[in-house]
Amino acid sequence: MFRKMHPPATAVTIFVDGQPVSADAADSVAAVLLAAGVVRSRNSAVSTSPRAPYCMMGVCFECLVEIDGEPDRQACLTPVRADMHVRTVPA
Amino acid sequence: MTRAIVIGGGLHGMSTAIHLRHKGVPTVLLEKNVTGQHASGVNAGGVRRLRRHPAEIPLAVAALERWMNLPSLLGRHAALCGFVAGVGQIAIAENDADLRWIEQRAAEVRTLGWTHEEVIDRAELRRLVPALAEHCIAGLISRQDGHAVPYLTSQAFRLRALELGVELHEQARVVGLDRTADGWRVIASRGAFEADLVVNCGGAWAWQVAEMIGEHLPRTYFAPSMMVTARMPRFLEPVVLGIGRKLSFKQSETGTVVIGGGINGTPDLDGDRADPRPERLPISARTVCDLFPIMRRAVIVRTWAGLEACMPDEIPVIGPSIVAPGLFHAFGFSGHGFALSPVVGALLAELIAEGRSSLSLEAFRADRFNSTGQA
Amino acid sequence: MNQCDLAVIGAGPAGMAAATEGARLGLDTLLLDEQVAPGGQIYRNAEGMRPGDFALLGDEYRRGAELAAAFRASGAHYEPGSTIWHVGADGTLGVLTGTGARLISARRVILAPGAMERPVAIPGWTLPGVMGAGAAQTLLKASGQVPDVPVVIAGSGPLTWLIACQLARAGVAISALLVTTPADRIARALGHLPRALRAGGELLKGIGWIREARSRGIRIVTGVTALAVQGEGRAEALTFTTASGRDSIPASIMLLHEGVIPRIHLSLAARCRHVWDEAQLCWKPETDAWGATSLDRIAVAGDAGGIMGASAAETLGRLAALDAASRLGRISTVERDRTAEPQRAALARHTTVRPLLDQLFRPLAGLLTPDDDATIICRCEEVTMADLRDAVAQGATDANCAKLLTRCGMGPCQGRMCGPAVAAVIARAQNVPVEAVGTWRIRFPVRPLPLAALAALEGGLDAEPEE
Numbered sequence: 001m002f003r004k005m006h007p008p009a010t011a012v013t014i015f016v017d018g019q020p021v022s023a024d025a026a027d028s029v030a031a032v033l034l035a036a037g038v039v040r041s042r043n044s045a046v047s048t049s050p051r052a053p054y055c056m057m058g059v060c061f062e063c064l065v066e067i068d069g070e071p072d073r074q075a076c077l078t079p080v081r082a083d084m085h086v087r088t089v090p091a
Numbered sequence: 092m093t094r095a096i097v098i099g100g101g102l103h104g105m106s107t108a109i110h111l112r113h114k115g116v117p118t119v120l121l122e123k124n125v126t127g128q129h130a131s132g133v134n135a136g137g138v139r140r141l142r143r144h145p146a147e148i149p150l151a152v153a154a155l156e157r158w159m160n161l162p163s164l165l166g167r168h169a170a171l172c173g174f175v176a177g178v179g180q181i182a183i184a185e186n187d188a189d190l191r192w193i194e195q196r197a198a199e200v201r202t203l204g205w206t207h208e209e210v211i212d213r214a215e216l217r218r219l220v221p222a223l224a225e226h227c228i229a230g231l232i233s234r235q236d237g238h239a240v241p242y243l244t245s246q247a248f249r250l251r252a253l254e255l256g257v258e259l260h261e262q263a264r265v266v267g268l269d270r271t272a273d274g275w276r277v278i279a280s281r282g283a284f285e286a287d288l289v290v291n292c293g294g295a296w297a298w299q300v301a302e303m304i305g306e307h308l309p310r311t312y313f314a315p316s317m318m319v320t321a322r323m324p325r326f327l328e329p330v331v332l333g334i335g336r337k338l339s340f341k342q343s344e345t346g347t348v349v350i351g352g353g354i355n356g357t358p359d360l361d362g363d364r365a366d367p368r369p370e371r372l373p374i375s376a377r378t379v380c381d382l383f384p385i386m387r388r389a390v391i392v393r394t395w396a397g398l399e400a401c402m403p404d405e406i407p408v409i410g411p412s413i414v415a416p417g418l419f420h421a422f423g424f425s426g427h428g429f430a431l432s433p434v435v436g437a438l439l440a441e442l443i444a445e446g447r448s449s450l451s452l453e454a455f456r457a458d459r460f461n462s463t464g465q466a
Numbered sequence: 467m468n469q470c471d472l473a474v475i476g477a478g479p480a481g482m483a484a485a486t487e488g489a490r491l492g493l494d495t496l497l498l499d500e501q502v503a504p505g506g507q508i509y510r511n512a513e514g515m516r517p518g519d520f521a522l523l524g525d526e527y528r529r530g531a532e533l534a535a536a537f538r539a540s541g542a543h544y545e546p547g548s549t550i551w552h553v554g555a556d557g558t559l560g561v562l563t564g565t566g567a568r569l570i571s572a573r574r575v576i577l578a579p580g581a582m583e584r585p586v587a588i589p590g591w592t593l594p595g596v597m598g599a600g601a602a603q604t605l606l607k608a609s610g611q612v613p614d615v616p617v618v619i620a621g622s623g624p625l626t627w628l629i630a631c632q633l634a635r636a637g638v639a640i641s642a643l644l645v646t647t648p649a650d651r652i653a654r655a656l657g658h659l660p661r662a663l664r665a666g667g668e669l670l671k672g673i674g675w676i677r678e679a680r681s682r683g684i685r686i687v688t689g690v691t692a693l694a695v696q697g698e699g700r701a702e703a704l705t706f707t708t709a710s711g712r713d714s715i716p717a718s719i720m721l722l723h724e725g726v727i728p729r730i731h732l733s734l735a736a737r738c739r740h741v742w743d744e745a746q747l748c749w750k751p752e753t754d755a756w757g758a759t760s761l762d763r764i765a766v767a768g769d770a771g772g773i774m775g776a777s778a779a780e781t782l783g784r785l786a787a788l789d790a791a792s793r794l795g796r797i798s799t800v801e802r803d804r805t806a807e808p809q810r811a812a813l814a815r816h817t818t819v820r821p822l823l824d825q826l827f828r829p830l831a832g833l834l835t836p837d838d839d840a841t842i843i844c845r846c847e848e849v850t851m852a853d854l855r856d857a858v859a860q861g862a863t864d865a866n867c868a869k870l871l872t873r874c875g876m877g878p879c880q881g882r883m884c885g886p887a888v889a890a891v892i893a894r895a896q897n898v899p900v901e902a903v904g905t906w907r908i909r910f911p912v913r914p915l916p917l918a919a920l921a922a923l924e925g926g927l928d929a930e931p932e933e
Contacts, residue, residue, distance in 0.1 A: 001595065001613060001614065001615055001718060001719055002605060002611045002612065002613055002614060003611065003612060003613075003614035004609070004610055004611050005610045005611070005612060005636060006610050024609065026514065026609075027608075027609045028608070028609070031605055031608065031609040031611055034605065034611065035609070035611055039594045039595070039699075039700050040594050040699070040700070041594075044592070044845075044846075044848060045321075045322045045346075045846070045877070046846075046847055046848040047848055049592065049848075050593070050594050050699050050700065051592060051594065051845075052594030052595065052597075053597065053601065054596065054597050054598060054601065054845075055582070055583065055597070055598050055600065055601050056597070056598070056600070056601035056604040056605060057507055057582065057600065057601070057604060058500060059582045059729070059879065059882045059883065060585075060845070060879055060882070060883050061846065061877070061878035061879040061883075062592075062845065064878065069388075070388060070916075071388060071390075072321055072390055072878065072914065076604075077500055077501070079502055125863075125867065132870065242870040242871070243870075243871070246860065246861075246870075246871060249861070250860070250861075320917065321877075321878055321914065337930075345873070354930060355930065366909060367909065367910070369552050369554075369558075369560055369569065369910055369923070369926070370569060370923070370925060370926050370927050371926070371927055371930060372920055372923075372926070373920055373921055373922070373923040373926035373927065374926075374927065374928070374929065374930060376917050376918075376920040376921035376923075377921040379917060379921075380917060380918060380921050386917055387917070387918045388916075388918075389916070389917040389918075390914045390915065390916050390917065391911055391914065391915045391916075391917055391920060392876075392877075392878060392880065392911070392914050393876065393880070393909070393911075394909050394910060394911065395909060
């Protein structure tokens, strides 16, 4: 749903639900997910309804994903790193 | 016609008011803030017979029976409490010293004629609490114990009290108590009220109410703090207590993990509030991570603290005033009054209406403290 | 570092300016911010902007790089990637970084966390594809990303016009800009015009955006009410009402905006006194002319103290730092006042337009209390309008009671997204003004704190003290 206007200065590969995704090394995890076409980045804790990033500044807590095994990390506040493992659904 | 005024809108005050209404006594309840605000609504919610002071055991056993029959006390509001029965409360032995304590305790309780506390071995402990750390060697369990949601329980008692015709006044702080020919005149910030009887359920402020009639009772209070995590996948059914270290640990029905155990925060009695202290909570966090490895991934989303009276012998004051007829106390539950609330109110109502209670309140007499407030 | 004279929280214009000034005045200064680079929200990625970016974003963003450069050269210490989870009235701060949690001690704290978009619940707003307009701007500035599908922008406030222009310049198809600002406001707001024209720049800038949006042929719909998102599993259409009736626009990305409000969780946690701002319809910390709060050691600067905009935020940051230097004995009050004069003049210039903007873009009554009872108000815990009305019926008189009864505000966001609406629902149900309902009782951790980090807290006690 989002596209990058310029190619990244540095590209890295991260893994989203086990799948390799090319990422701009300067981006947040949330930005990478949106650029990769991820629509639903988590299920709500209460009803499992689909959710995705809303505010992109760390106040809404919708962008919670599991990063390298740690649950409930705010994707919009976390810069990507090469070989990072992101899960939008629990393993 | 006997009329009563209950001072204090925590669970004991509301329970007393409800039971007085069962006996047809017109009852006014005066609460200086909002019902359940300071202790009743903000504790760990344990409903336990486990590890009670011997004097409290009969009350705790009777209380659990009432929790198992909440609709007869709370009517249609019973389900609101979120009471979970029969999951057990377990005190965890991490080492030999803890184990010796458990064995002595179990023997002591058996000698007193009670059978609800049982020593369990490592295998049974692991069966009941699979998420527990490997180094834990035994447990002391009360299998039928459970837990409830404190604020919702307070809300349920409040709704029931109102339904039964208790005249509830909130933001009504009692500032004076005068004897009259027929009983009492209670002066509150919302006005004056008259009654034959007064019940002092003032919690951390109960000593102040007592002072108003010249009765000197222990003034000690504390601010136990709590923390709660984000929702986690279900890993725990029983409530877990620490032995060698402070811990009260449960996973709520929503999946959040509630951590307590009595780490002290900062009480502000005059300001009607209490706050946890960040530098003290790491002790509790380490205990939790040591006992439950899964918690090393947990995230704390909220902390809070309650404000409650603590007696020198850590058991409450329940019974008539030493200095004045027609005034009764029920306070000082020292951090473990939540579960007892259904029965304490009943016993007080019996005492008031019939002059005697169906369970002995001897150990809780107000005159057990010496002149320096020690038991 | 674990002790400092001046701790500044937030690296937006107020924070950068405060830290720069603090260091210049000889204070041992530490700036803490949760992002990895300075700029805050308005100047996001200030140091990463390329010359071509300003054609897209607007020239005013150059100011961000200037502030960042001055800050970097100032000698102030900088800890990016730091989350503040505790603010004590005594100047204790709880900080969380990638390496763990610690407690630090500052002689004075300036809170400059800035603003957030006013959270406004509409039916379906939790569906993927619905975002704040500010979110799209952040993606643009920080990641050079734009929607690759047509978008709808809906709401009120300067940002709606700005983002429409920026996205259009980047080649994004904008299906419509739905304007909820009532038309009759414009006439009343123009009463402020003579005074506002002295502000020159700010107002002309805004008018420029409106003109540009029109000239680009963007479909602009005015008098819009009753927004609702339709879709299964994701946003698919935005429905709305105008004088002509109910209408719908298909879209998989919708950008909503109804102005910005101060971020107050830190100042609430510290237990500063807060006041209700009727003009901006928000709570803000009570501050004096230097940003000092009701607490001896705590000051606030920038939009966190009331929405004034980026240019005003810089001056407020410098004023707070000057006051800090004076309170800490570095400079006299005479020198403080003298040095402050140019900042006060600048502040006056930058805030001239504010009353006009506040009146023009003031949210409509009822904005926060949607008619559809099934609307989710607390996104984290999925508490609906109906649930909140029930809580009031059961006796909830303030936000904290409602929280305990419904779990609203108990989720990870700690009531940031539902606070304004919860208060509005309770106020309306009880027929009292919103300020009577009060705010959340906020305690640490102000942001979620990993238990393992708490267990290893640097500065924590190893054993409970005897009492």
